[in-house]
Amino acid sequence: MTDLVTGQLVLAAEGEIKPGHHPTFELFGMSFNSDTLIATLVAGIIVCGLGLYMARRATHGRPSKLQVIFEMLAEWVRGQIYDGMGLRAPKGVVELAITLFAFILTCNWLAALPTEHYVPPPTADVNMVYPMALLVIVWVIVVAINRQGFGGYVKHFAHPYAFLAPIEIITQFFARPLSLALRLWGNIFAGALMVQVIGLMPAYVLWLPNAAWKLFDMFIGALQALIFALLTIMYFSEAIGEEHEAAH
Template sequence: MSDYVLAAEDITPGQHWTGSLFGLTVNLDTIIATLIASVIVCGFGIYMARRATKGKPSGLQVAFEALTGWVQGQVREGMGFRTPRGVVGLCVTLFAFILICNWLAALPSEHWIPPPTADVNLVYPMALLVIVWVNVAGIRKNGAKRYFSHFTKPYAFLAPIEFITQYFSRPLSLALRLFGNIFAGGIMVSVIALMPAYILWAPNAAWKLFDMFIGAIQALIFTLLTLIYFSEAVGSENEAH
């Protein structure tokens, strides 16, 4: 029993190995994991651009085309054919990047390089990027006066609530939903590690597979919510049909 308590005290999810950069303390494991995921996504994009073919596509090309087609369909349905420049590329990149970040949890190096999406220092800037881009696209499409007038609809006294929802609730929920699920996965790995070594492999392998499934779902949800926010900001029923 004492060994179990001692092992439990060693569980420290959420801690990072840090360093100093320009006088600031940074989470080095998050930075390294983010760079690894970025290199994988960029490498995959370059590979697909050079190897794409109209003949007999590879499995990777089929998966990439399916993802791109799904995003394009959602964009067309919500925003019509006059979509803001870069929305499709942004959403495809977000999905691929978040998916790779989440799937880093399946590697044996998780204790040294955890998935960066389990760190709020990454998910908050991602959510902020989406919200800022959504508002810029909405202003460019409708003009500042017309765009911000939607805060007063259907009643002007609801404007503060709409403002809080748009600029505080949405980015927080977008970021914390992703962070919470991936962070919880790290806690489960630590808890499973308390099991005896001779049975550890079975629950660990099962959880890794489940964790990868959750990682894919979270990447999909983040992307889908981003598309919904863009649709609300720039969508037009006349153009969508």
């Protein structure tokens, strides 16, 4: 059956599922989602720990499997940036794209752990994905202004026709961060919700759909992390491309 409780849809069978519900605590007059903060901290520790471990064991002679995977990822990102930006890729774009991919992938794959009720994927919380999207968009704007100058950056909104400037402004400052954030959030939130729904099944049949869905959820998590990193590269590429057009 379904009930409407405090504006949220609650699906009830043998238990309850409250989409978007998070345990919270108050600090300095603000409310924080404790499970999102814990999961973000766990994902950050995993990514930083793997990075430090790999850096300590990095070698030219016989690289570890982790080092090989990282080097393949770094070369792929550099290739994407070279194809889109040439040799003038802004400093830090490769590192940003790799870091975002690794962090988002780790966040998404937390859903595969049996502790999803206590450490859910933080990317299933809009309060997590919005700041990441804003970080990317603000960084792109800063790079564009640094390369083109403030006047050149403002002028690009009127390219190729001045009457299209409002649409370009809406796209740049509203549509892009919203789509970047909500695409990631929607897929991961839906996956976490499905895990909870499957968890309402009887125990003797639970293992099969749960295992199958978690494998599929991990694939979607990897795909969404890749899309986020690719879009980040694309936005930087467009910023540099506009500079090249202005130069001509």
